[in-house]
Amino acid sequence: MVKYMNHFGDRDMSRKRKAYSAEFKTKVVLELLSDEQTVAQVASRYEITAKSLTDWKKQFLANASLAFDVGGATKAYKDEIDALKEENDALAKKLGKTTIERDWLQGKLNSSVSLKNRKEIVETELKAIAITRQCELLEINRSTLYYEAKPIKDEDIKIMNRIDEIYTEISSTYGYRFMHKQLVQDGYAVGINKVNRLMNQIGIQAIFPKKRRLTSVKHYQHKIYPYLLREIEIQRANQVWCGDITYIPIKGGHMYLAAILDWHSKSVLSWKLSSVMDTALATDVLKDAISKYGSPNIFNTDQGSQYTSFEHTNMLKQYNIQISMNGKGRSIDNIAIEGSVKITV
DSSP states (O other), X not given: OHHHHXXXXXXXXXXXXXXXXXXXXXXXXXXXXXXXXXXXXXXXXXXXXXXXXXXXXXXXXXXXXXXXXXXXXXXXXXHHHHHHHHHHHHHHHHHHHHHHHHHHHHHHHXXXXXHHHHHHHXXXXXXXXXXXXXXXXXXXXXXXXXXXXXXXXXXXXXHHHHHHHIIIIIOTTOOHHHHHHHHHHTTOOOOHHHHHHHHHHHTOOOOOOOOOXXXXXXXXXXXXXXXXXXXXXXXXXXXXXXXXXXXXXXXXXXXXXXXXXXXXXXXXXXEEEESSOSHHHHHHHHHHHHHHHOOOSEEEEOSOXXXXXXXXXXXXXXXTOEEEXXXXXXXXXXXXXXXXXXXXX
8 A cells, every 4th residue: 555655656746747827827816816716616626736826826915016016126127137237248348358368368379389389289188178179279270180291202302402502502593483494404304383382392582682772862842962071080079960861671561760970989879760751750860969969060961852851951050050961872972871870770
């Protein structure tokens, strides 16, 4: 008998609990509150337990006041929603900052760590982060993890060694076309595309002379002053200053360096870097040098438009400085700074 009851009880507990909607619960409780039927009668009619019906009644009466204070209930929910929104915004800002910091650090690491070392960082046994995601974070292609470089053929090594000899001993101006012709003349049976590939593989490129960028361009409306230093003996500091602008190539572009030098001491009195070569570059350097060391007797430059401009020449006249300019095509007239600027760079 005990065994049967235990079995019956287990079967009853294994039944799925039926879910009732709020609309159904309200309907049943209102019917009970009409006082026309007892709890047992209403429960039996709707096939629910008397305890469930009693619990629904308590819950209904406990929240009945909300029907007369909808605004208060709404405000409570609104305050809770606003609090959650503020918390969400704070988390979003924190996440955004963390993402920016992570991307910055990731960029720094990936730019400074070699591909080989980044491949070694990948953990194939790590379950928390998939291999695909690790490769994305390290900015490497997943296929490179399984790639093994093929050994270079002995024939290709001989050709590469000969390319290096031709480049070093014959001409460094040979591109892959001239290099191919030379190799064919030397008896190598090799295609032109292969020569191009092997040259790229060993990092050899033709060297061509580049056209010098002009920094001294004469302006036809500006007055050109005579050269005053041909027969002058330089005996003291601040007797003669000279100025020049030079072009400096940098990664991703170029900059312009303007400098002023004292002919007697060979000291650089002032200098400035700028991304544009305009009159302000020349006048700013001159103004800075005068504020630090006073004014010279003579200031010598080339015939570039920055130095022949009204702003620059008027500043020299304002400080009673004699204006001297190199002869046309005679950069040697300003040799004191032409060499110094190159050394400084």
